[in-house]
Amino acid sequence: MKNIVNFISSIGLMTLILTLTPSIINAQNCDITKTNGGGFTTTIQSVVDNCNSTYTIVLLVEHNGCQGPTCDELSHYSVQATPGTYSNVSVAVITGGMTYSNIDLGPNLGSDPFSGFKVDNTYGIGDGMAGSFTVTYTLSGNLQNQQTSAKAGQNAQIASFTSADFDYVMNCNNTNCNPIADCDGDGIPDGVDEYPCDPTRTYNITTVGTLAFEDLWPSKGDFDFNDVVVKYRTTLVTNTQNMVVDVRSSYKITAVGASYRNGFGIQFDNVLPNQVASVTGYSLQKGYITLNSNGTEASQSKAVVIVFDDTENTLHRAGGPFFNTVQNGLVGTTDSLYIDIHFTTPLTPSVVGTAPFNPFIIRNGDREIEIHLPDRVPTSLVNTSYFGTSNDKTNPSTGYYYKTQNGLPWAIHIPTVLDHMIEKTPINLGYLHFIEWAQSNGTSYPDWYLNLSGYRDASKIWTP
Ligand SMILES: [Ca+2]
Ligand SMILES: [Ca+2]
Ligand SMILES: [Ca+2]
Numbered sequence: 001m002k003n004i005v006n007f008i009s010s011i012g013l014m015t016l017i018l019t020l021t022p023s024i025i026n027a028q029n030c031d032i033t034k035t036n037g038g039g040f041t042t043t044i045q046s047v048v049d050n051c052n053s054t055y056t057i058v059l060l061v062e063h064n065g066c067q068g069p070t071c072d073e074l075s076h077y078s079v080q081a082t083p084g085t086y087s088n089v090s091v092a093v094i095t096g097g098m099t100y101s102n103i104d105l106g107p108n109l110g111s112d113p114f115s116g117f118k119v120d121n122t123y124g125i126g127d128g129m130a131g132s133f134t135v136t137y138t139l140s141g142n143l144q145n146q147q148t149s150a151k152a153g154q155n156a157q158i159a160s161f162t163s164a165d166f167d168y169v170m171n172c173n174n175t176n177c178n179p180i181a182d183c184d185g186d187g188i189p190d191g192v193d194e195y196p197c198d199p200t201r202t203y204n205i206t207t208v209g210t211l212a213f214e215d216l217w218p219s220k221g222d223f224d225f226n227d228v229v230v231k232y233r234t235t236l237v238t239n240t241q242n243m244v245v246d247v248r249s250s251y252k253i254t255a256v257g258a259s260y261r262n263g264f265g266i267q268f269d270n271v272l273p274n275q276v277a278s279v280t281g282y283s284l285q286k287g288y289i290t291l292n293s294n295g296t297e298a299s300q301s302k303a304v305v306i307v308f309d310d311t312e313n314t315l316h317r318a319g320g321p322f323f324n325t326v327q328n329g330l331v332g333t334t335d336s337l338y339i340d341i342h343f344t345t346p347l348t349p350s351v352v353g354t355a356p357f358n359p360f361i362i363r364n365g366d367r368e369i370e371i372h373l374p375d376r377v378p379t380s381l382v383n384t385s386y387f388g389t390s391n392d393k394t395n396p397s398t399g400y401y402y403k404t405q406n407g408l409p410w411a412i413h414i415p416t417v418l419d420h421m422i423e424k425t426p427i428n429l430g431y432l433h434f435i436e437w438a439q440s441n442g443t444s445y446p447d448w449y450l451n452l453s454g455y456r457d458a459s460k461i462w463t464p
């Protein structure tokens, strides 16, 4: 319930979604505390608008245990209130051994410099006796400026609150007459909370893109980058602390221009297998993938999820090796796979990483051969003896992975849909700035895949 009103008014919803930090979410305490003196403090703990022109207020009175002439034992505790407006006064001892004889409803309080009520003849709190108690009362009409006196010895020890202080605590706690709906009570209003009645989940952060692979590594192959093309949409589900609870993705094959039957998976380079609670939604039909009980791949040092072990698993078409890469034929449809990865405890976004994480294909059922994006590390299961052979110049000692001598890759990732190449047509014939982009490590023509003037030869690009 807490924090909602301030949250919204001070930040604004759009900014809020983009800039959430743990400190904003967690730090706020709606209480207002003031010092009476002599070791006593008074805190406005709650103010509830009963929606019938009355308010129920709870004050918390605490003594810190200090001792001696400046820390006398409490003799009474009084609260200022306009005569005729207060009722239902009660006291509850929270900690320590405070006692009192009676509640004096005033309004004349004798030596106190204001009218109101008091908890009278108190003992056992102050002068070395730490403790705390609450005073609960009802006010009718409006909220008021109210002083409190923790009378000890000759000292009035007054703390003064304004009506605005009471109003602040009420709104901060969302206990006014028009509370903002928050089904799961996590402080994030239903209108902002993507999972309004689930206190463990709050926000979705979604990324989309396409991955395209060349499958003859370590040989350069025909460079058409349509051997496996996978479109993805990945959502990081975070909680109010901005920690990642789940990773939920859909994967859809948009082209298979290969005779090889390739698999596809992702590694989370900074997540251990046992940090994953469960994985659902994969399609494993060929028997060469072994899983741990949580659904991650077995014998891996990092968390690896195999999405499918064969492109054929989700394809619907007439047959033959090619799917959506030959002009005027060999088309069909594919099913999406929905992968839901749930972590054992929520992880920081930097540990989980950003989609598509470290994706790769497994060539033709051979678990020892993976093909990754440039400079991304292989999983534990590859046979490293292929590194540096044929056209590949991978050198783990320098962090150079899955690139040719000239820096050309075997896998590409773009943040949108890829219009892939016609079968056996090198990608640089369709995308005229591809080579410059790849050889510059992505600094030249980072938008090479867009349909801009001079960027494409559309006759080389497959169309449905
Ligand atoms: Ca909520
Ligand atoms: Ca929620
Ligand atoms: Ca190819």
Ligand SMILES: [Ca+2]
Binding pocket: 224, 225, 226, 227, 256, 257, 258, 325, 423, 424
């Ligand atoms: Ca191909």
